[in-house]
Amino acid sequence: MSVSVAHKIFLCISIIGFGGLLIFLGVALHLAYTKMDVMLDHLKNCPSIMVRAPYKNGGAWGRLFVLAAIMGIMTMPNIYLRDGGANAKDLQSFPRSLRRKLIVLHWSGLVFIVLLLGLFVVSALGLV
Template sequence: MNTAEFVVGYLCALVIVCMFVWIGIALHMAYTKMDLMLEHLKNCSAIMNRAPLRHGGPWGKLLLIGGISGIVTFPGFYLKRGGLSAEDLNNFPAPLKRKLALIQWSVIGLLSAMTLLALIGKSGLLK
């Protein structure tokens, strides 16, 4: 293995560690802020359809927090189709909305980085 392959390998390991940190942060938010989020989005059918996931243990809570963060970060799709109440979205606490958007964008970045590093590693460009 050459130096470039080691660098890509260590960067992949760093992204994996960051993904575990992301999971921990998302689970912390799910266990501490879930009732608050669901209370503010009680008129949103897209959220209420996913609400039973909160009783699904850590995996269910992780799926629910991911769904809520996606809906809050990219509301246009759900607003057009009536799955999200504009009033609920406007009344949603701004600091929590920012945290959910940060969670959503960070997971998009982490998955993109891992995909890019895997493509670079598999492409043969490093030899």
């Protein structure tokens, strides 16, 4: 039995998607365990983060929950500034290198999820 070119491409894209999500999860956990205190110290006047801050003691899932909230604020600060969930001074004092890492991590995770959802749709429609 031979595998068609379409199936090989589908398999390669699937492996890239799952591998990317595993790398995303590893980097997110690394940041959540090594830089969480630094991030929370810089965002101590942001209500939307301080409400979630106690969850950092809830293990890996709790730390990822808090990290996701921080990534959301770093990626789209205007939404949080408008409704009072973030403080402009805290966002300005946040370290630039860490902010860049969080933004890249946020968008790369979104890209991998959209990639896998697209593969699911292609598979569900029977195109491969």
